[in-house]
Amino acid sequence: MNSAPPPQSAAPPVYDWEGFGFDTRQVHAGEYPDRNSGLRVPPIALSAGYLFDDFDDQVSRFDGSIHWRADEHAGHGEAGGFSPSEHAPIYSRQGNPTNWVAEERLASLEGGTVSVAVASGQAAISAALFALAQQGDHIVSTGSIYGGTRILFGRSFKRFGIEFDYVWDAENDAEWERAIRPDTKAIYTETIPNPRNDITDLRRIAEVAARYNLPVVVDNTVGTPALIRPFEHGCHIVVHSTTKFLTGHGAAVGGAVVDGGTFDWEAAERAGRSYPLVTQSSRPGVAPMLERFGRGAYARAVRESVVNDIGPTLSPFHGFLLHQGMETLSLRMERHVESSLRIATWLEEQPEVESVDYAGLPSNPLHGLAVRDYGADAAGRGRTGSVFGVTVRGGIDGARAFVNGLRVFSRMTGIGDTRSMVLHPLTSTHGTFAPEVNGRLGITPGLLRLSVGLESADDLIRDLRGALDAVRAL
Numbered sequence: 001m002n003s004a005p006p007p008q009s010a011a012p013p014v015y016d017w018e019g020f021g022f023d024t025r026q027v028h029a030g031e032y033p034d035r036n037s038g039l040r041v042p043p044i045a046l047s048a049g050y051l052f053d054d055f056d057d058q059v060s061r062f063d064g065s066i067h068w069r070a071d072e073h074a075g076h077g078e079a080g081g082f083s084p085s086e087h088a089p090i091y092s093r094q095g096n097p098t099n100w101v102a103e104e105r106l107a108s109l110e111g112g113t114v115s116v117a118v119a120s121g122q123a124a125i126s127a128a129l130f131a132l133a134q135q136g137d138h139i140v141s142t143g144s145i146y147g148g149t150r151i152l153f154g155r156s157f158k159r160f161g162i163e164f165d166y167v168w169d170a171e172n173d174a175e176w177e178r179a180i181r182p183d184t185k186a187i188y189t190e191t192i193p194n195p196r197n198d199i200t201d202l203r204r205i206a207e208v209a210a211r212y213n214l215p216v217v218v219d220n221t222v223g224t225p226a227l228i229r230p231f232e233h234g235c236h237i238v239v240h241s242t243t244k245f246l247t248g249h250g251a252a253v254g255g256a257v258v259d260g261g262t263f264d265w266e267a268a269e270r271a272g273r274s275y276p277l278v279t280q281s282s283r284p285g286v287a288p289m290l291e292r293f294g295r296g297a298y299a300r301a302v303r304e305s306v307v308n309d310i311g312p313t314l315s316p317f318h319g320f321l322l323h324q325g326m327e328t329l330s331l332r333m334e335r336h337v338e339s340s341l342r343i344a345t346w347l348e349e350q351p352e353v354e355s356v357d358y359a360g361l362p363s364n365p366l367h368g369l370a371v372r373d374y375g376a377d378a379a380g381r382g383r384t385g386s387v388f389g390v391t392v393r394g395g396i397d398g399a400r401a402f403v404n405g406l407r408v409f410s411r412m413t414g415i416g417d418t419r420s421m422v423l424h425p426l427t428s429t430h431g432t433f434a435p436e437v438n439g440r441l442g443i444t445p446g447l448l449r450l451s452v453g454l455e456s457a458d459d460l461i462r463d464l465r466g467a468l469d470a471v472r473a474l
Contacts, residue, residue: 017108022226027327030104032097044320045097050089061088064292064300092316094308099319105326106246106256109225110238113261114299116307117254117319121221121241122152123312124255128217128239130310131277131302133185135161140179140214141188142205143168144198144441147429149190149219168440170201176208182272186237187216191223191230194415195425195449196357196442197388199366202373206234213271215263215298221245222385222415226333227374236263237298244416247325248332252318257302261295277301332418332454336386339457341377343450346461347390352398352468354446357389386452387415389425389442396445398471399424403448405470408455408463420453420460 014020017029031042052058060066066088087100099117107115118124133139141153143166153164165179187209189200202218209216216235220228224245230238240246242254265278274280278301281288289297289304307313314322344358359366360374360382370382377383392398402422403411409422413429423429430443438444452460 022109023330025108026105026329029108030101030323032101042098042101042320042323044316045092046316047096048092050091057088061090063286064304093311093313094303096314096316096319098316098323099314102242102319102323102326103256105323106225106240106242107258109229109326109329110220110258111225111229111231111260112238112258114296115256115258116299116303117242117256117314117322118307119255119312119314120253121219121239121243121255122148124239124241124257125149125152125217125219126156127302127306127310127312128237128257129157129162129186129188130306131298132215132217132275133162134276136183137161138163138165138181138184139186139188140165140167140176140184142166142170142190142193142200144193144196144200145188145190146194146219147425147433151432170204170208173208176212180212180214184212184214185273185275187214188219189216190219190221191228192359192385192387194222194387195389195423195429195447197359197384198357198442199359199370199373199384201369202228202230202233202235209236210234213264213268213273215268222387223374224329224333224385226330227337227383227385231260231262233373236260241416242322244414245333245336246329246416247318247322248328248416248418249321249325250414250417250419252315252321254314254318254322255312257299259296259299259302261298263298265290265297277305333385335454336452337383338377339454339460340386340388340452341379341381341383342457343452343460343464344388344390345381347464350465350468352393352471354391354393357391357442357447359384387449389447389449391444391446392448392468392471394446394471394474396424396426397474398446399426399448401470401474402467405467406463407466408459409450409467415449415451417451418454420455421451423449425449 017025089095103115103117118127141164167175167179169175189205192199206216217237218230218235220230220238221241221244238258240256242256265275269279278289278297289301293300344356347353348356359370367382370384374383392402409420412421413423414421425443426445430438
């Protein structure tokens with residue numbers, strides 16, 4: 001009589017997704033086992049506070065030592081470093097188990113070390129820069145950025161005593177020389193500026209930043225890590241309005257800061273650029289963030305010294321919607337780009353259209369850069385996202401007729417949704433800017449911003465044709 005084979009134990013699940021492909025990581029990275037009920041989808045952790053195991057556990061959570069891992073692989077130099085997977089919550093203003101899933105997933109997709117989730121894209125930009133600059137400091141930005149960000153810089157940051165200068169031609173060394181000062185603390189830019197799709201040469205900006213020992217902060221909201229990953233181009237910090245493509249459905253507001261873990265803070269200090277939240281002790285007897293957290297030091301400074309203090313906390317419900325949305329990011333971006341290229345090409349041929357601002361089109365002066373950094377479709381066109389500008393004939397009257405003639409495109413503010421949207425920048429996002437600023441930005445009366453969604457491209461083209469018929473009838 002044959003004996004029964006010995007029982008086979010199940011292979012352990014994967015929780016370290018390093019080395020797996022992008023599509024796999026966008027589904028799995030950041031997940032953790034739910035030991036209470038075996039839930040396959042990480043649950044929404046609706047708790048303001050968390051229990052400490054004992055007195056010493058409380059101490060280690062507050063001083064951060066529970067996140068320290070003394071092995072060479074994990075961190076900065078030879079001393080070890082921060083382990084983002086070893087979470088130990090204190091209070092949900094600073095971190096939440098549901099949001100950790102989204103944070104680890106985004107850090108993995110961007111190729112960074114640690115991500116910090118916050119309540120909105122504007123909160124992400126603010127937290128990222130407040131961790132670098134303080135009253136009396138200075139930041140340099142490329143000229144073409146989202147209008148709301150320019151308002152943030154010119155209004156709130158100005159009130160806090162942080163000044164900004166703008167570089168319009170990133171290829172011009174003289175402009176950088178003029179703009180960068182001894183008290184400059186960062187260079188800020190966007191991968192795909194909104195609304196005109198006038199993409200940025202990140203490698204060029206990273207070269208300038210290296211020359212001046214400055215970190216580069218990049219808003220990758222429109223590009224997303226599915227299309228471009230700024231860390232691979234020499235940049236150091238990435239911010240997102242996760243409200244847009246990462247979440248993807250327009251139902252939740254959020255933001256995130258991702259630390260690439262590659263900026264040399266010590267070299268910057270030696271060059272005379274001080275970043276006290278990262279390199280100096282925050283209180284007696286506690287080592288600086290850089291010494292304690294290595295390649296995750298900047299992210300820890302964002303979380304502990306900015307987000308925890310000011311409190312732009314991401315709701316765990318919105319964090320749940322974010323990590324759910326990221327599961328399909330690459331699939332959605334393929335559809336967004338495919339439809340956008342088809343629609344932009346079609347619009348360029350219409351007599352009622354004066355111009356189309358899409359860097360992926362062969363007629364665009366940035367087409368070569370688009371193909372280099374974003375790849376090309378089968379027709380050789382660059383894949384620069386799905387937010388771009390179209391200028392119609394007739395100035396503001398033409399713009400009004402166009403917007404009012406649309407039936408499928410939603411007339412609303414926002415981008416990166418499953419739904420296609422249209423907005424008139426001159427009377428909305430750029431309505432407070434001086435005429436000379438809008439002139440340099442190319443914000444004209446006839447310019448419309450399109451965000452192409454996931455509807456049928458045939459249906460969207462029919463809708464656009466109807467709107468252009470209204471323009472022609474003027």
